[in-house]
Amino acid sequence: MTNQTTAVSTPASTPRSEPLLSVRGVSKYFPGGSSGLLGRRGKPIKAVDGVSFSVEQGQTLGLVGESGCGKSTTGRVISKLLEPTSGEIRFNGRDIAGLKPREMRAYRSEIQMIFQDPFSSLNPRHTVGTIVGAPFRIQGVKPDHGIKAEVQSMMERVGLNPEHYNRYPHEFSGGQRQRIGIARALALRPKLIVCDEPVSALDVSVQAQVVNLLEDLQQEFGVAFVFIAHDLSVVRHIADRVAVMYLGKIMEIADRDTLYSEPLHPYTHALMSAVPVPDPRKERRRERILLTGDLPSPSNPPTGCVFHTRCQKFREELTDVQQDRCRTELPVLTEKTPGHEVYCHFPAPRAGLTDLLKTGVPA
Amino acid sequence: MTTPLLAPAFRADGSKRPFLEVKDLRVHFPTADGLVKSVDGLSFELERGEILGIVGESGSGKSVTSLAILGLHKGSNAMVTGEIWLDGREIVAATEEEVRDLRGSEMGMIFQDPLSSLHPFYSVGTQISEAYLVHTKVSKKDAKAEAIRMLEKVGIPNAPNRYNDYPHQFSGGMRQRAMIAMALICQPQLLIADEPTTALDVTVQAQILELIKELHDELNSAVILITHDLGVVAETCDKVLVMYGGQCVEKGLVDDLFYAPEMPYTWGLLRSMPRMDRDRQTRLTPIPGSPPSLINVPSGCVFNTRCPFTDRVDGDKCRTVHPDLQQGATPGHEVRCHIPTAQRQEIWLTEISPNL
Numbered sequence: 001m002t003n004q005t006t007a008v009s010t011p012a013s014t015p016r017s018e019p020l021l022s023v024r025g026v027s028k029y030f031p032g033g034s035s036g037l038l039g040r041r042g043k044p045i046k047a048v049d050g051v052s053f054s055v056e057q058g059q060t061l062g063l064v065g066e067s068g069c070g071k072s073t074t075g076r077v078i079s080k081l082l083e084p085t086s087g088e089i090r091f092n093g094r095d096i097a098g099l100k101p102r103e104m105r106a107y108r109s110e111i112q113m114i115f116q117d118p119f120s121s122l123n124p125r126h127t128v129g130t131i132v133g134a135p136f137r138i139q140g141v142k143p144d145h146g147i148k149a150e151v152q153s154m155m156e157r158v159g160l161n162p163e164h165y166n167r168y169p170h171e172f173s174g175g176q177r178q179r180i181g182i183a184r185a186l187a188l189r190p191k192l193i194v195c196d197e198p199v200s201a202l203d204v205s206v207q208a209q210v211v212n213l214l215e216d217l218q219q220e221f222g223v224a225f226v227f228i229a230h231d232l233s234v235v236r237h238i239a240d241r242v243a244v245m246y247l248g249k250i251m252e253i254a255d256r257d258t259l260y261s262e263p264l265h266p267y268t269h270a271l272m273s274a275v276p277v278p279d280p281r282k283e284r285r286r287e288r289i290l291l292t293g294d295l296p297s298p299s300n301p302p303t304g305c306v307f308h309t310r311c312q313k314f315r316e317e318l319t320d321v322q323q324d325r326c327r328t329e330l331p332v333l334t335e336k337t338p339g340h341e342v343y344c345h346f347p348a349p350r351a352g353l354t355d356l357l358k359t360g361v362p363a
Numbered sequence: 364m365t366t367p368l369l370a371p372a373f374r375a376d377g378s379k380r381p382f383l384e385v386k387d388l389r390v391h392f393p394t395a396d397g398l399v400k401s402v403d404g405l406s407f408e409l410e411r412g413e414i415l416g417i418v419g420e421s422g423s424g425k426s427v428t429s430l431a432i433l434g435l436h437k438g439s440n441a442m443v444t445g446e447i448w449l450d451g452r453e454i455v456a457a458t459e460e461e462v463r464d465l466r467g468s469e470m471g472m473i474f475q476d477p478l479s480s481l482h483p484f485y486s487v488g489t490q491i492s493e494a495y496l497v498h499t500k501v502s503k504k505d506a507k508a509e510a511i512r513m514l515e516k517v518g519i520p521n522a523p524n525r526y527n528d529y530p531h532q533f534s535g536g537m538r539q540r541a542m543i544a545m546a547l548i549c550q551p552q553l554l555i556a557d558e559p560t561t562a563l564d565v566t567v568q569a570q571i572l573e574l575i576k577e578l579h580d581e582l583n584s585a586v587i588l589i590t591h592d593l594g595v596v597a598e599t600c601d602k603v604l605v606m607y608g609g610q611c612v613e614k615g616l617v618d619d620l621f622y623a624p625e626m627p628y629t630w631g632l633l634r635s636m637p638r639m640d641r642d643r644q645t646r647l648t649p650i651p652g653s654p655p656s657l658i659n660v661p662s663g664c665v666f667n668t669r670c671p672f673t674d675r676v677d678g679d680k681c682r683t684v685h686p687d688l689q690q691g692a693t694p695g696h697e698v699r700c701h702i703p704t705a706q707r708q709e710i711w712l713t714e715i716s717p718n719l
Contacts, residue, residue, distance in 0.1 A: 011679045023405070028476075055552025056555060059479075066533065066564040066565075066567070067564055107433055119369070122365065141386045150503070150610055173653050173654075174421070175653060176653075190495075203420040203591055203654075204420075204591060204592075204593075204632060204635050204636055205420060205631060205632065205635045205649050205650035206420075206649070206653065207635070207649075208635035208636075208637075208647035208648065208649030208650075209649040209651075211647055212646060212649060213635070213645055215646070230564055231565075232565070232639060233637040233638060233639045234637050236637065236639060236643060237637035237643060237644070238645065256643075260639070270566060271565060271566060274565040274568065274640050275565055275594070276568075276569075276592065276595050276598045276631060276638060277594055277597065277639055278593040278594045278597045278621060278638065278640060279597055279600075279621060279640060280597040280618055280621050281618075282640060283594075283597045283598045288567075288569055290569055290570055290573065291566045293520070294534045294536060294537065295534070302518070319546075333637075341376040357389040
């Protein structure tokens with residue numbers, strides 16, 4: 001390889017069927033804390049443990065799960081803010097998992113990130129113009145009409161007043177700040193943006209504005225999103241495909257409509273039953289699956305299926321023989337119907353859960 | 364002490380006061396930029412055994428209201444006027460010591476962020492038993508026993524051992540449980556929960572809401588639940604108060620608010636939520652613009668700058684005349700809007716409800 005950038009700009013060499021991003025068996029272990037007098041390393045913390053998925057060009061993959069499930073770490077590994085411990089990340093036809101930071105720089109313009117907290121992700125001492133213009137300066141890109149004109153048109157595109165070019169982040173509201181973050185991420189027209197809880201900190205009315213904006217921009221620029229969120233209703237709205245994570249592993253992955261109409265994994269059932277819906281009568285009638293206890297430690301995950309310690313199906317429906325299997329045998333992510341993969345020994349739809357959510361008519 | 368203690372529980376006109384009555388509450392903060400009217404003329408009533416949800420965007424005055432009820436603005440530069448009657452005692456005019464006595468015993472509070480509300484230097488158990496020691500005359504040993512009992516009650520496994528743990532050793536959900544144990548150890552008759560589940564995952568949120576409901580049933584307390592999530596309100600509350608720009612714009616029973624809301628702002632909130640229980644919309648309908656400045660509150664109706672229905676009102680009334688909170692279609696349902704009730708109902712039925 002003589003020139004890194006040629007590989008980026010000539011995706012022609014890749015077969016057309018290959019997705020934009022394809023993640024195979026990616027793990028990220030953090031070293032465990034030192035313990036004892038000798039300061040020996042404890043067990044590694046398996047934040048992400050062998051996840052595989054792919055994202056097509058211009059599509060959105062939703063990553064959902066509780067805090068600590070590894071969804072943010074996954075996002076950071078994809079954008080190479082963290083080095084994966086093992087696995088393969090093919091982006092645009094090339095494995096970028098092992099690239100060194102210098103080699104990675106060429107890809108930075110193609111993979112960008114939007115962060116959750118619009119307050120701490122913008123440098124308070126830089127003006128909006130500097131913040132949104134930074135990617136051009138760092139990558140050495142010179143737009144036709146100069147950086148300022150480009151930044152201002154970008155600001156206008158995301159719904160900010162271009163005259164506010166010289167203002168500082170504190171002069172903007174939370175929703176506007178998130179727009180600044182979006183403008184910065186989009187500045188170099190990336191192919192993929194990893195959005196880590198981009199609307200969680202916003203009020204519902206503003207959240208809807210930002211979600212709509214992200215959808216418009218996806219249409220316009222054909223950018224793909226990895227959309228990390230814990231809010232299943234927002235993910236249902238924006239994602240084309242959804243992966244549910246628990247303790248560093250993918251529990252279930254399917255197309256949006258399949259996942260929301262026929263979830264097969266008990267953990268997905270629990271998550272869905274916990275989402276409050278703004279309809280008091282439905283709320284009074286619906287079944288709620290309460291997960292007991294807390295998330296187990298990712299440095300010492302349960303044997304067998306990682307979810308069995310909190311699984312309501314394991315507790316209530318399975319026979320002793322079946323339970324033994326959950327306790328001892330590691331499930332594999334298996335394709336049940338085309339495109340619908342589940343990590344469970346006994347996957348099954350759950351009656352009553354989805355019909356009430358979907359069309360339940362108030363009594 | 365011969366004067367009957369019950370006397371203050373009645374109003375001047377002889378009618379009985381509700382358990383909690385907030386009357387024309389105003390909380391204003393003088394700042395360098397001008398007077399911030401965080402809460403401006405808020406009134407509501409709450410009986411024991413009821414759960415009231417206060418809904419609104421950030422900056423709508425929800426939390427400032429709860430702090431006023433707890434008397435926590437005393438000693439700050441906030442200017443608080445109006446009346447707050449809790450079980451026959453007035454709080455706005457009371458001294459700091461009097462309110463401190465009530466706080467913890469009569470009223471308990473659960474804050475949004477359990478990590479910053481728990482002291483990192485003291486063990487969780489110590490902090491919980493401290494609340495009990497302050498308000499009851501018991502030995503430290505009894506207080507510890509009571510704290511452990513409370514920890515067990517809120518579902519902390521292995522409570523006697525966890526008593527000595529520090530906040531950082533607890534997970535987010537467990538910290539929130541510990542906060543609830545602390546708020547409830549003196550069996551308060553009024554519990555104020557300010558965004559108790561906002562920082563938590565949905566699964567933990569479901570557990571915590573379930574816990575609050577259980578404890579509310581057991582103690583027959585009045586509960587104020589402050590949240591921006593209408594789903595949480597639908598799940599938990601009996602009554603709802605919608606706040607916007609420091610004012611109540613609509614209040615009523617939970618069914619009124621969700622099945623026959625009359626205020627355009629409430630419609631906007633309902634419309635902007637992506638909903639799991641409906642067919643997926645191709646596009647969300649946000650409320651345009653952003654919340655108003657509390658220094659230069661819009662003249663006329665507070666919501667007029669973002670309201671899509673101002674053209675339904677004759678003339679410039681929305682921009683010039685401040686609407687009163689008036690009864691809507693049913694008694695107990697109050698709305699602050701210039702559009703006549705019948706027309707509002709029609710808009711809801713024909714334009715809003717079918718598109719949710």
